[in-house]
Amino acid sequence: MKYIKLLFTAIICTLQSCSSQTKINGVSFVASRTAVTEEHVNPVKDINANFAAVMPFGFIRELEHPEVVYNTERQWYGESRVGAEQYAKSLEAKGIKIMIKPQIWVSRGQFTGYIKMESETDWEKLESSYSSFILEYAKLAQEINADIFCVGTELEQFVTNRPAYWSALIVEIRKVYKGKLTYAANWDEFKRTPFWSQLDYIGVDAYFPVSASKTPTVAECLEGWKMHKSVIKEISDRYKKPILFTEFGYRSADYAGKEPWNSERGLDVVNLEAQNNTTIALFDTFWKEDWFAGGFVWKWFHDHANVGGEKNNRFTPQNKPVEKIIKAYFQA
Structure with a gap:
């Protein structure tokens, strides 16, 4: 009964508060070992998504190492250029628009925001690579x-x-790509x-803390968003650019709104209500704003039938109650 009530709230908010502007209702489409087929793309359509982020990867050995390695035989198909192209075309064939969002993986999963060289020579090597x-x-x-x-992801x-390098890089990107640009900060x-x-969207990976409660309520999360929202709006106004959540989402785990970026596997408790409530509050806070362009749910796996589920406490909404909530908000 509680879930049905939450879902009804989400649908009402969709109908009453969303702006008439078409939003980017996107999913972050995770790379896999194999090519994708219509069977893998149909669930993206079924959730009412109109965009997908396709994410090829480059790899850096250490935070201080200046070489990005990519398109190797050792990486997964979907992480390579040929795989990213196949994914994008398969999604486009179903009417899904694409954001290409290349990402960097540092060995052992170290945070990319800490990539920093120790000499000018290494900085120049990294820039070239x-x-x-x-x-x-x-x-x-x-x-x-x-x-x-997307010109980069979390590279603070x-x-x-x-x-100066980044400013010049954006100029070079504009010479070969004529669409819209963002960066995932x-x-x-x-x-x-x-x-x-220099960009078209202010991109934000939106893992803002909004509640310290074990099972945050929608009201708590709405209150928690107020301070962050004012800052986000101020940046949008300053640059006269729309905000795009290049990533957003919550784990189905206790304290989902406390440290939403936390991806540690040590957490073994499932809390579906926490994921539902944090998600509803995010949509209710932003999707009705004209200065907000939309966003990409983190994260969506290709093999929909065999991922997620109500015993899974990771980020994916697949086969969890929150999937229907997102579908309602994504409804055209």
């Missing part, structure tokens, strides 16, 4: 007519220490990102 990586995928984005291209130290980084004026 990253440019090759990102321009490869900018060209792909142009070839497949992707609507959005790289951005902070080399702002971490939730505590976006206020300091120096090149928003």
